[in-house]
Amino acid sequence: MLKDWKKVYRKIRGMRGLSEGEKIMIARSLAATPDERWRMHENFLRSHGLFSHWQRKASGFKW
Amino acid sequence: MVGMSAAIIQGVPVTTLDTDIWVDLPERQYIRLLNLVNRQGGAGLAPTMYALADGSLVNFIFSMTGLKKFAAEYEHAREMLWNGLKIRVLPLERIYQSKKASARDKDMAHLPILEKVIKAQKRNEGKKKR
Numbered sequence: 001m002l003k004d005w006k007k008v009y010r011k012i013r014g015m016r017g018l019s020e021g022e023k024i025m026i027a028r029s030l031a032a033t034p035d036e037r038w039r040m041h042e043n044f045l046r047s048h049g050l051f052s053h054w055q056r057k058a059s060g061f062k063w
Numbered sequence: 064m065v066g067m068s069a070a071i072i073q074g075v076p077v078t079t080l081d082t083d084i085w086v087d088l089p090e091r092q093y094i095r096l097l098n099l100v101n102r103q104g105g106a107g108l109a110p111t112m113y114a115l116a117d118g119s120l121v122n123f124i125f126s127m128t129g130l131k132k133f134a135a136e137y138e139h140a141r142e143m144l145w146n147g148l149k150i151r152v153l154p155l156e157r158i159y160q161s162k163k164a165s166a167r168d169k170d171m172a173h174l175p176i177l178e179k180v181i182k183a184q185k186r187n188e189g190k191k192k193r
Contacts, residue, residue: 008183008187011186012183015182015183017179018179018183025076026074026076026180026183027183029075029076030187032074034073034144034145037072037074038071038072040076041071041077041079045080050080052119053108053114053119053120054114063080063081
């Protein structure tokens with residue numbers, strides 16, 4: 001679950017080629033359940049007013 | 064489920080504008096998918112692209128570049144629980160393979176993050192590096 005992300009972070013913190021920010025972002029994403037991951041993705045789109053096809057069309061997107 | 068939506072539910076921290084669903088149907092039968100979407104209150108935008116009633120987009124895929132046939136990939140797909148449903152998702156390594164084979168700019172842009180998460184996932188699950 002998302003709240004357990006520090007456990008995942010401890011396992012991946014030695015990885016090379018990742019910034020600290022990337023390690024935290026990936027640890028949070030891997031710790032989350034599939035539903036939590038999907039909710040984060042949808043929340044991100046909603047926060048930018050880009051969730052629905054019609055909102056995106058109004059913003060100039062093709063789809 | 065395939066593409067970046069499948070990557071998202073496996074832990075890749077990205078976003079996407081549509082959900083790619085690989086269907087084991089000949090493309091000429093797309094009308095069956097259109098009817099299904101219409102019955103749910105959605106609408107067809109193009110032969111493979113549909114807007115569902117909530118405005119989210121679904122893209123039905125009939126063949127995947129760089130991968131084996133549907134049945135062979137389906138056999139090795141990961142089973143996951145998502146939105147209360149048991150679904151099959153294309154594993155991250157296979158998503159990486161298909162994006163690399165497609166080689167469009169938008170596919171190539173996803174390769175670095177896919178690679179990083181595949182490595183992190185292996186570490187997290189305690190698998191040794193190949």
